[in-house]
Each structure stands twice: as structure tokens, then as C-alpha cells.
Amino acid sequence: MMLERAIVIGSGAGGLVAARELQKKYMVTIIEEGGPFYPYTSGIGLMEGLKKTGMFFSEKQLKVINPAIRVLKTRPDGIVVIKGVGLGGSTPLSTGCFVRMDDELKRLGLDLDIELNELLNEIPISTQNEKQWRPITRKMFDICNEMDLNPQPLPRMANGLLCRQCGQCMFGCPFGAKWDTRHFLPYANALGAKLVNWCRVEEIKIEDGRAIGVIAKSGWSKKFFPADLVILAAGGLGTPIILKNSGIEMEPSLYINPIQCVAAEIKDSFQVNEVQIPFVVQKEFFQIAPYFDYVSFFFNSRWKYKARNIVSLMVQILDSQEGEVTEKGINKALGKNESNRLKEGISLGMEILKKMGVEEEKIFTGTLTAWTPGGMMALDEKSIKELHLPQLPENVYITDATILPRSLSNFPLFTIMALAKRIAKICLNKII
Ligand SMILES: Cc1cc2nc3c(=O)[nH]c(=O)nc-3n(C[C@H](O)[C@H](O)[C@H](O)COP(=O)(O)OP(=O)(O)OC[C@H]3O[C@@H](n4cnc5c(N)ncnc54)[C@H](O)[C@@H]3O)c2cc1C
Numbered sequence: 001m002m003l004e005r006a007i008v009i010g011s012g013a014g015g016l017v018a019a020r021e022l023q024k025k026y027m028v029t030i031i032e033e034g035g036p037f038y039p040y041t042s043g044i045g046l047m048e049g050l051k052k053t054g055m056f057f058s059e060k061q062l063k064v065i066n067p068a069i070r071v072l073k074t075r076p077d078g079i080v081v082i083k084g085v086g087l088g089g090s091t092p093l094s095t096g097c098f099v100r101m102d103d104e105l106k107r108l109g110l111d112l113d114i115e116l117n118e119l120l121n122e123i124p125i126s127t128q129n130e131k132q133w134r135p136i137t138r139k140m141f142d143i144c145n146e147m148d149l150n151p152q153p154l155p156r157m158a159n160g161l162l163c164r165q166c167g168q169c170m171f172g173c174p175f176g177a178k179w180d181t182r183h184f185l186p187y188a189n190a191l192g193a194k195l196v197n198w199c200r201v202e203e204i205k206i207e208d209g210r211a212i213g214v215i216a217k218s219g220w221s222k223k224f225f226p227a228d229l230v231i232l233a234a235g236g237l238g239t240p241i242i243l244k245n246s247g248i249e250m251e252p253s254l255y256i257n258p259i260q261c262v263a264a265e266i267k268d269s270f271q272v273n274e275v276q277i278p279f280v281v282q283k284e285f286f287q288i289a290p291y292f293d294y295v296s297f298f299f300n301s302r303w304k305y306k307a308r309n310i311v312s313l314m315v316q317i318l319d320s321q322e323g324e325v326t327e328k329g330i331n332k333a334l335g336k337n338e339s340n341r342l343k344e345g346i347s348l349g350m351e352i353l354k355k356m357g358v359e360e361e362k363i364f365t366g367t368l369t370a371w372t373p374g375g376m377m378a379l380d381e382k383s384i385k386e387l388h389l390p391q392l393p394e395n396v397y398i399t400d401a402t403i404l405p406r407s408l409s410n411f412p413l414f415t416i417m418a419l420a421k422r423i424a425k426i427c428l429n430k431i432i
């Protein structure tokens, strides 16, 4: 019997998880815009040296440190949005914080316990890093406790014993400690899945309401890949563009969850040499966590101190769902509510720093950034059962952050992977 052909677009969180599942019954081809991922291995010393030469002037130059990093800037506010392009998508850049955030899906009627438990059996989860916290982090944690902020240490998707606390999670792990979805590729390959690198899907070809394949560009040439099933996993910024090119309209409901850091000089604190986001304080509309902000360190003139002497807290807000991504870029304005949430978070961060002995005048803020875009076609009560959006042809599914409701979007990785697993199972049972 001829196997049905499935095309998976993108090899990030939602892509490789789905590919691996689908390979059980489909002939899977994963089409990936980028190439293999290599971590940056040279350490902060070299980066600081490069910074001193004055060669860093635009955030887009983060590519110099790791070519898998892509930076887009929102209009009109110029928020720096970071994503990964290449094998593993944004997951090799992620700080690897493992947070289960599926309450909203449960409320909508979806129980992902089985998939989440399956993932927990496959992915190493470590709580080891708490034992390795630097004194500065322990002090911040204790202060947050004294302030009744209920700080929570964060487990990581990592082999904690291999972690050397280099603090470079967002440039890829040079010691192989951090887990990312590239680990699923050999399993998918072993079952026959094929990976096509350096190939950008432009549109889904639809005939009589069904997808018949995708058109992709590789170098100068275009190629048609026939398919019986298309899985869109090009990420919260990639999938909407493919949908638009395919004539499928969406609401302008993009969230990005902006981040701003609040920081100070504290001599020999060495926060830079520690795993990023060791703990988090969750508030209703924002979260706050220790986080050395490389974007501000390289490109923001207020961050003029040596890396080892900077202590920084990130404030990440829950965003509005107003905005869109197009081929030309991201249109997204920071609304009044979001500005107020940021202000509230920053002033809490300042309180924490002041309790650590920093004078208020010496506190400085960082550049507005973001790295959890999604929501352009979020799941709702109607689509939660089938996990299929009615705007899509019946043989097209989305398994990335595009379908994630906003309230789950602060640490979305684990939920995206569980959703991708469930959707792949639905496709396996149906053989569409
Ligand atoms: C610096 C950073 C730190 C983060 N830290 C955490 C964390 O600690 N915890 C957490 O839960 N989340 C974290 N995240 C977020 C998390 O990594 C993302 O939310 C998640 O990877 C999104 O998964 P996705 O499948 O939607 O997209 P991605 O993982 O981004 O994958 C999309 C893939 O599609 C490919 N692609 C795009 N367009 C096309 C096209 N047209 N054709 C072919 N391929 C295409 C891309 O190259 C990419 O491989 C972090 C992200 C970043 C950038």
C-alpha cells in the first residue's frame, strides 16, 4: 500500500514533534528554511572584545554571534523580535525553561495530560541549576520571598549535570546540556522522514478546497512538493505569511509579549555566567525574572558596564492581541494597557534592586524585545475539539505558536509540543 505523503513546514517546536509522530503512518518530508544549527562556543570574553571595537550598532547583527538568529523590528515601536531560523527553529535559542501552562486549554475543554506525560518521558527535565545559583541570584530570590512575591525556581529542559552555567543559552548550548527539538530528528529520520534544508515554503497549493502540496523556494529555483497532508509549523511569524500567500485570511491578532529589562551595576555579581531565568515571579499581567539581556548589553548605550558587573531583571508582559505580520514586517503598537503593565513591572524590578542596595538613580532599563510571537489563528471553544481551524482546508493543520491562545504564551514551548503531538495523533487516526 502506498503511504500518504505529509509535508511538515518548519523544524521547530511544533514541526519536529509532529513529524516524528506522523512518520508512523505517513511518508514525511520536513521543509526547513534554514540550515543546521551550531552553538556559539567562544564565550563572553570575545563578545565583550567585539563590543569594545564599536562594531555592534544594530540588533540585526546578533547574526554575527549565531547565524541562526533572526531579528525583526516592529512598526512603529521598533521592538526587537528574536526568532530562530534553521534546524530546531527557536528551540536551540530558548532558555529551556520548562513550564506547564495548559490551564486555558483545560478551560476550553482540552486535556493534554497524556501528551505532556509522554513528553516528560522523552525530555530530560532538570532542577539541578538551583544548586548552582550564584550568591546574587540566591539574594534576589530571598528578597522576592521577603516581599511575598512567591518566586518559583524554574526547571529546565536539560541535562543539569552537563550545564556549566556559561549563561549563553540564547546562542545555543556549547556543552550539549540543553535539550531542543533537534533531538527528535534522528528518531523521525530512522523511521524514514526526509529533511529538506535551505528551502522556504511560499504557499500551499489548494484545489477544490483541499491542499495538494506546497510551493517552496530553494536558492533561485521554485519547487512543488505534492502532499496529502500539510502541517504548518513555521512559527508564529512564519505560518501567517504562508497562510496569507495561500489566500487564507486571518484576524490581526498577533501577540509578541514584549520584554524590558531593568538593571544596575553590582560589582562581580557574575549573573552573566549563570543559566538564564533561574526563577520567576508571576503576576497577573506580567512576569519578572533574573535575566542577563544580551540584546541591551550589545546595542543599548545605557548598558556600558562590564558584563560581569551587570545584574538585570526582565519584565515580560501579557500582550494585547492586536497586530499582524506580513512579508514586509510586524505591525504592532504598544497599547496603553501594555505600557502600564511594563511600567508596573519595571517599578517592581526597581524595588527589588533597591532592596539589594542599589541607589535608584543608578538603575537603568534595557531595549524592548520579544521572543514569543503567536496567536494569529488561536484555538477557541469551537476549534478545541478537532484542533482544526475552520478557515483551513480539511487536510491542513497548524502545530505552532500561531494557534496558541495568548494566556499560554509566556513559556509556550512545552504546550506547543504537546499540542503538536495531539494534532499528529488526530491526523494518524483520520488518515485524511
Ligand atoms: C531567545 C529565546 C528564548 C526562549 N526561551 C524560552 C523558554 O525558556 N521557555 C519556553 O517555553 N519558550 C521559550 N522561547 C520560545 C520558544 O522557543 C518558542 O515559542 C517556540 O520555539 C515556538 O515554536 P514554533 O514551533 O511556533 O516555532 P519555531 O520553534 O520558531 O520554529 C519555526 C520553524 O519554521 C521555520 N520556517 C519559518 N518559515 C518557514 C518557511 N516559510 N518555510 C520553511 N520553514 C520555515 C523556521 O526556520 C523554524 O525552524 C524562547 C525563544 C527565544 C527566541
Ligand code: SF4
Pocket: 158, 162, 163, 164, 165, 166, 167, 168, 169, 170, 172, 173, 174, 175, 176, 177, 178, 274, 275, 276
Ligand atoms: S548555561 Fe548551561 S544550559 Fe545554558 S548554554 Fe550554558 S551550559 Fe548550556
